[in-house]
Amino acid sequence: MVEIEEIEKVSQIFASPKRLMLLHFLTNEPMGYGSIRRKFREIEIPFNSSEIYKSLKVLVDSGCVIKKETKYVITARGMKAVELSRQVLNEEPKEPRMRMEF
Numbered sequence: 001m002v003e004i005e006e007i008e009k010v011s012q013i014f015a016s017p018k019r020l021m022l023l024h025f026l027t028n029e030p031m032g033y034g035s036i037r038r039k040f041r042e043i044e045i046p047f048n049s050s051e052i053y054k055s056l057k058v059l060v061d062s063g064c065v066i067k068k069e070t071k072y073v074i075t076a077r078g079m080k081a082v083e084l085s086r087q088v089l090n091e092e093p094k095e096p097r098m099r100m101e102f
Contacts, residue, residue, distance in 0.1 A: 009062040013081050018047050019055040020085055023064060023074065027082055030071035 014020060018040070025031060025039055033052065040047040056072060059065035064078030074082075 009058075010081075012058050013062055013064060014085070016055060016058075018045065018051065019058060020081075021045070022052075022055055023059060023078055023082055024085075026065060026072060026074040027079065030068065030073040032070045032072070036072070 012019075013023065021040075022036060025036065031039070033056075036052055036056075037047070037049075040052075056065065056067075059072075059078065060067060062077070063075060064081055065072050065074055067073075
């Protein structure tokens with residue numbers, strides 16, 4: 001059975017659009033803090049230092065990212081989160097077909 005703490009950790013990944021974007025960035029290459037900050041500046045999304053560090057901590061604590069020396073590296077769990085978010089974004093928002101049985 002999944003523990004409530006694990007559900008909370010995973011839900012925090014998806015709770016922040018910036019955090020999820022950061023995870024998407026890390027799929028391309030490991031990045032250090034400076035590279036992460038520059039990437040967000042390039043796309044003109046404000047993301048201050050404390051927000052970046054908090055997001056990195058959440059991603060590390062959830063097992064989606066590990067820190068190797070000065071770089072942050074996405075894990076298999078992080079790749080799965082990215083994959084799931086892409087599936088949700090690509091899913092057509094339509095009412096599911098329901099079958100009622102009595």
